[in-house]
Amino acid sequence: MKNSNTMQMQETGKSSKTMPIVRRTDFQHGSATPRYWFKGNALATHFNNAMHMVFPDGEQLFIRSVRAFANEIQDENLKERVKAFIGQEVQHGLEHKKFWQILESQGLKPGDFAKWFNQLAFENLEPLGIKVFGKSGPLAVTAALEHYTAIMAEMAFQKDSELFEGLPEEMKNMLLWHAAEEIEHKAVAFDVLKKVDDSDYIKIMGMLVASAGLWFFVFSGMLHFMRNDKELSLAKILQDIPDFLFGQKKLAGSILDRLFDYFRSDFHPDDHNSLELVQNFLNSGKIPLKEKLSA
Numbered sequence: 001m002k003n004s005n006t007m008q009m010q011e012t013g014k015s016s017k018t019m020p021i022v023r024r025t026d027f028q029h030g031s032a033t034p035r036y037w038f039k040g041n042a043l044a045t046h047f048n049n050a051m052h053m054v055f056p057d058g059e060q061l062f063i064r065s066v067r068a069f070a071n072e073i074q075d076e077n078l079k080e081r082v083k084a085f086i087g088q089e090v091q092h093g094l095e096h097k098k099f100w101q102i103l104e105s106q107g108l109k110p111g112d113f114a115k116w117f118n119q120l121a122f123e124n125l126e127p128l129g130i131k132v133f134g135k136s137g138p139l140a141v142t143a144a145l146e147h148y149t150a151i152m153a154e155m156a157f158q159k160d161s162e163l164f165e166g167l168p169e170e171m172k173n174m175l176l177w178h179a180a181e182e183i184e185h186k187a188v189a190f191d192v193l194k195k196v197d198d199s200d201y202i203k204i205m206g207m208l209v210a211s212a213g214l215w216f217f218v219f220s221g222m223l224h225f226m227r228n229d230k231e232l233s234l235a236k237i238l239q240d241i242p243d244f245l246f247g248q249k250k251l252a253g254s255i256l257d258r259l260f261d262y263f264r265s266d267f268h269p270d271d272h273n274s275l276e277l278v279q280n281f282l283n284s285g286k287i288p289l290k291e292k293l294s295a
């Protein structure tokens with residue numbers, strides 16, 4: 001078994017050598033999780049509840065899209081990184097899905113949203129995407145979404161970041177663990193894409209489709225939860241709108257700045273070396289582990 005301190009970071013050209021580490025975790029949120037767990041703001045909470053919904057099935061798409069090229073990868077290091085990427089994404093999905101029980105107990109009907117999301121995104125749009133762009137289409141979407149998660153993860157770990165301040169401890173640690181692993185594996189899907197289709201066209205199309213899909217499904221999830229939240233009053237919505245829209249203005253601006261990096265022809269996820277940001281957290285003992293495995 002390797003310790004997280006031993007993560008390798010050697011760069012050769014534009015391909016990363018960072019080896020992600022798969023951690024079998026066991027977060028327990030408990031039924032005492034407040035209904036509006038995201039800083040008391042109902043809108044921000046339902047936005048983030050929607051994130052809990054899109055991650056597990058979205059991460060299954062990531063896994064399928066990378067696995068579709070598993071036999072074509074010759075580079076032994078990249079093969080190992082792909083295995084670790086899959087292991088991490090499986091574990092992320094399991095942890096986010098656990099939280100669905102809390103959403104269910106709050107009467108928010110997560111299952112209804114999951115069913116609709118799956119049908120539209122993965123039974124209809126994904127096969128259509130493969131038809132139009134070939135199997136590198138979903139991979140390009142995955143690489144683009146990994147850019148989003150890496151940017152958001154880096155924001156969470158930046159000095160003085162208040163992104164997760166005030167959240168229930170277990171939720172905060174779960175989100176930070178997920179964010180840290182997103183940083184560890186941020187270049188894996190991108191490196192596979194570069195090996196199988198190096199064109200700017202597929203990279204840019206992937207980002208356009210990913211951006212449209214991500215925000216459409218997240219805001220749909222948010223509306224689903226608001227509609228099913230029987231305790232949510234109009235007064236509470238009106239009260240929470242300003243903070244939801246403008247509370248993270250700095251964050252939204254930074255996401256946009258970094259997002260456009262992706263369109264550069266010579267962009268690589270490791271252009272921003274952010275591994276050192278997460279080391280303290282990974283070694284802090286705040287991740288409840290069943291076991292820790294090397295990649």
Ligand SMILES: [Fe+2]
Binds near residue numbers: 059088092178182
């Ligand atoms: Fe993930």
Ligand SMILES: [Fe+2]
Binds near residue numbers: 089146149182
């Ligand atoms: Fe990821």
